[in-house]
Amino acid sequence: MQYRRLGRSGLKLSELSFGSWVTFHNQAGYESARDMMAVAYESGINFFDNAEVYAEGQSEIIMGKALKDLAWGRDTYAVSSKVFWGGPKPTQRGLSRKHVRDACDAALRRLQVDYLDLYFCHRPDIDTPVEETVRAMHELVLQGKILYWGTSEWSAQMIFEAHGIARQYGLTPPTMEQPEYNLFHRERFEHEYARCYSELGMGTTIWSPLASGLLTGKYNQGIPKDSRATVKGYEWLKNNFESPEGKEKIERTKALEGLAKEAGMSLTHLSLLWCLHNPNVSTVILGASRTEQLRDNLAALKVAKNFDTSLVERIEKIMQNKPTAWTHNA
Numbered sequence: 409m410q411y412r413r414l415g416r417s418g419l420k421l422s423e424l425s426f427g428s429w430v431t432f433h434n435q436a437g438y439e440s441a442r443d444m445m446a447v448a449y450e451s452g453i454n455f456f457d458n459a460e461v462y463a464e465g466q467s468e469i470i471m472g473k474a475l476k477d478l479a480w481g482r483d484t485y486a487v488s489s490k491v492f493w494g495g496p497k498p499t500q501r502g503l504s505r506k507h508v509r510d511a512c513d514a515a516l517r518r519l520q521v522d523y524l525d526l527y528f529c530h531r532p533d534i535d536t537p538v539e540e541t542v543r544a545m546h547e548l549v550l551q552g553k554i555l556y557w558g559t560s561e562w563s564a565q566m567i568f569e570a571h572g573i574a575r576q577y578g579l580t581p582p583t584m585e586q587p588e589y590n591l592f593h594r595e596r597f598e599h600e601y602a603r604c605y606s607e608l609g610m611g612t613t614i615w616s617p618l619a620s621g622l623l624t625g626k627y628n629q630g631i632p633k634d635s636r637a638t639v640k641g642y643e644w645l646k647n648n649f650e651s652p653e654g655k656e657k658i659e660r661t662k663a664l665e666g667l668a669k670e671a672g673m674s675l676t677h678l679s680l681l682w683c684l685h686n687p688n689v690s691t692v693i694l695g696a697s698r699t700e701q702l703r704d705n706l707a708a709l710k711v712a713k714n715f716d717t718s719l720v721e722r723i724e725k726i727m728q729n730k731p732t733a734w735t736h737n738a
Contacts, residue, residue: 409452409709414690415611417556417609419525421486423684424706427457427615427693432467435697437487442474444702449480450695457586457693458519459611459615460511468518476520486496488613489515490560490586503533508544526613528555528586533563539573545622546579558584558611564580564600571608584611584690587686590619591679591723592662593634597688597730611690614683619657622643623679625665628658663726671719677708681715682723 411420426448432441445456456475458468468489475487491511494500499507515524527548529541545557558581559567566581572582583605589597593616605609618624627649648654661675668678683692696702724730 409516411454412690414526414556414584414613415605415613416609417611419486419556420617421613421689421691423689423691424452424453424680424709425455425457425613425691426453426695426702427695427696428467428471429457429459429615429695431697432458432464432470438470438473440698441470442477443472444696444699445471446478446538447699447702448706449450449478453486454484455486455526455613455691457526457615458486459488459528460515461490461530464547464650465514465518468515468690472520474517482521484611485499486525487519487521488526488528489519489524490528491515492533499522503529503536503541503544505540505544505547509540509548512548516553523552525556526584527557528560528584529558529562529582530560532559532566538569541575542570542573542579542581543577545582547575549580556583558582558586558613560586561588564604567601567604567608569608570701581608582610582645584613586615586693588612588616589683589686589689590617591682591727592619592660592729594729598686599731599734602687602732605688612688613691614689615691615693617683617692617694618676618679620648621626622649622654622657622661623664623675625661625675628662628665653737661725664723667719667726672714673708674704677711678719678723680708681712682720684712685715685720 410423412423414421426445456471458471461502491508492503494507494511501507548554562585567585571581587597621627631649664678665675668675669680680692683689694702694705696705
């Protein structure tokens with residue numbers, strides 16, 4: 409396991425990290441979740457990702473119980489939460505100062521920790537001024553409840569706005585962004601955010617590196633009964649895979665699978681290593697419902713030596729979706 413700086417911050421996160429979206433509570437109960445976290449930690453993972461909305465808070469409760477039972481030193485790992493979708497009432501949603509504070513306190517209770525290492529604005533909030541959110545996050549930093557704050561799926565324009573407000577008023581700026589990034593989803597990460605890396609020093613904790621399982625090849629022959637596409641509430645995922653666009657992606661996935669075999673690795677490993685090949689990726693968040701699945705994902709690091717520039721070029725020929733380079737005129 410290698411460790412990368414979170415942007416220009418001094419925090420170093422494992423290049424592979426572990427998240428609980430979809431899996432904890434929905435696909436993995438407490439014992440399974442605890443065992444996977446233990447495997448992750450023993451393999452060198454030091455960042456565990458969560459959010460208030462995952463399984464309506466149950467995901468954080470499971471992770472918190474596991475953290476307590478595993479009893480790792482608090483100075484040996486980082487844990488996160490995200491704020492936006494807290495509940496049905498107006499004061500339980502969005503990025504107002506009130507909800508940001510209430511959600512942070514609730515996450516601390518569920519995770520059974522004294523502070524959050526990373527705290528994300530899960531989505532932009534068109535109803536709350538960016539300045540209000542920046543000030544709310546800054547207050548949490550001063551109170552010692554969070555160490556770093558960031559965004560998730562914000563536009564580059566909004567991220568620059570947040571940094572500008574922070575500079576103007578002497579507040580803590582966002583350190584990182586958590587965007588989707590994989591072989592099929594590249595435009596925002598590689599094009600829109602280019603200035604955020606070079607000018608703001610933004611770090612990234614990317615999610616869905618395997619495109620919700622598509623880049624494992626398990627959907628090449630249809631939708632397996634035990635996949636996340638069959639989980640209640642994720643019917644949209646099944647519809648995506650069965651759409652014309654989804655079927656086209658599956659054909660490209662089959663071609664990638666053949667290439668991966670030639671390179672001496674699985675499609676899963678090729679897809680993860682492709683993400684890690686980008687220097688603007690601080691950490692790749694893994695998601696798994698079983699220990700065996702997590703171990704297989706981690707095994708990608710064992711074949712990293714087989715992933716080189718020539719392989720990247722062959723991948724690009726199959727994908728044909730490389731974003732245009734960012735320029736000042738773009």
